[in-house]
Amino acid sequence: MNQNTPLIELTLVSKDYGSGKLTVRAVNQVSLKVMPGEMVLLSGPSGSGKTTLLSIVGTLLRPTSGTLFMAGKDMAALSLKELAEMRLRTFGFIFQDSNLISSLTAFENVKLVMELAHANTEVVSRRATELLTRFHLGHRVNNPPSQMSIGERQRVAIARALANNPKLILADEPTGSLDSKTGREVMLELKELTRSEGRGVLVASHDVRLFSTADRILWMEDGRVESKRANELLT
Numbered sequence: 720m721n722q723n724t725p726l727i728e729l730t731l732v733s734k735d736y737g738s739g740k741l742t743v744r745a746v747n748q749v750s751l752k753v754m755p756g757e758m759v760l761l762s763g764p765s766g767s768g769k770t771t772l773l774s775i776v777g778t779l780l781r782p783t784s785g786t787l788f789m790a791g792k793d794m795a796a797l798s799l800k801e802l803a804e805m806r807l808r809t810f811g812f813i814f815q816d817s818n819l820i821s822s823l824t825a826f827e828n829v830k831l832v833m834e835l836a837h838a839n840t841e842v843v844s845r846r847a848t849e850l851l852t853r854f855h856l857g858h859r860v861n862n863p864p865s866q867m868s869i870g871e872r873q874r875v876a877i878a879r880a881l882a883n884n885p886k887l888i889l890a891d892e893p894t895g896s897l898d899s900k901t902g903r904e905v906m907l908e909l910k911e912l913t914r915s916e917g918r919g920v921l922v923a924s925h926d927v928r929l930f931s932t933a934d935r936i937l938w939m940e941d942g943r944v945e946s947k948r949a950n951e952l953l954t
């Protein structure tokens with residue numbers, strides 16, 4: 720894959736929930752691209768389809784129609800096993816609530832995803848330490864999530880999302896449970912990751928205070944991505 724291959728390329732993607740008269744079209748004919756080195760913010764009101772769209776991109780949900788190419792690969796052509804590998808090695812996921820495993824320490828939480836990818840034990844420990852240090856969590860390595868602040872937990876979640884060196888980071892309302900200062904810090908950390916290592920980052924957030932941290936904003940409303948609105952928002 721070269722730098723001109725989009726990390727995400729959706730073409731006319733739709734997603735319906737339910738069937739018959741009760742069908743809800745959560746995503747309606749969305750086409751979009753995210754290139755390496757780009758941080759894109761997907762914004763819009765609650766219920767506009769952001770989480771559904773992000774779940775499709777993360778291959779957690781199959782679209783009803785349309786095509787999804789990730790890093791140049793057609794996701795419809797992959798087996799379930801290949802999709803699971805893709806999620807483990809190519810994507811890093813960050814959620815609103817850090818979703819750490821409560822019985823494991825920060826160190827163990829970060830190591831786990833690398834162990835699942837069958838990385839060498841020594842490499843796993845070294846990288847987990849490096850990542851936690853980089854996110855100023857050196858003093859929290861041996862603490863479980865219950866002994867950390869919400870901001871610290873979210874930084875552990877970012878460290879975990881990076882553990883397998885993913886090409887793409889997908890974050891759903893990553894600042895939703897943070898105060899605005901910590902939220903901004905988390906976004907700037909995500910931006911730094913985009914810049915320094917040529918990753919792609921797609922963040923879904925209804926928090927308009929984060930607009931200034933993104934390279935590009937996509938505005939969603941009623942399942943549609945309205946680029947016109949997005950352009951207006953940027954100026």
Ligand SMILES: Nc1ncnc2c1ncn2[C@@H]1O[C@H](COP(=O)(O)OP(=O)(O)O)[C@@H](O)[C@H]1O
Binds near residue numbers: 737769
């Ligand atoms: N599992 C589901 N089953 C049925 N409807 C759903 C489901 N998930 C989301 N929806 C509906 O799809 C629409 C988009 O929801 P969502 O993607 O969660 O939006 P957002 O993340 O922007 O708040 C909403 O109308 C929501 O009620």
Ligand SMILES: [Mg+2]
Binds near residue numbers: 769770771
């Ligand atoms: Mg949502």
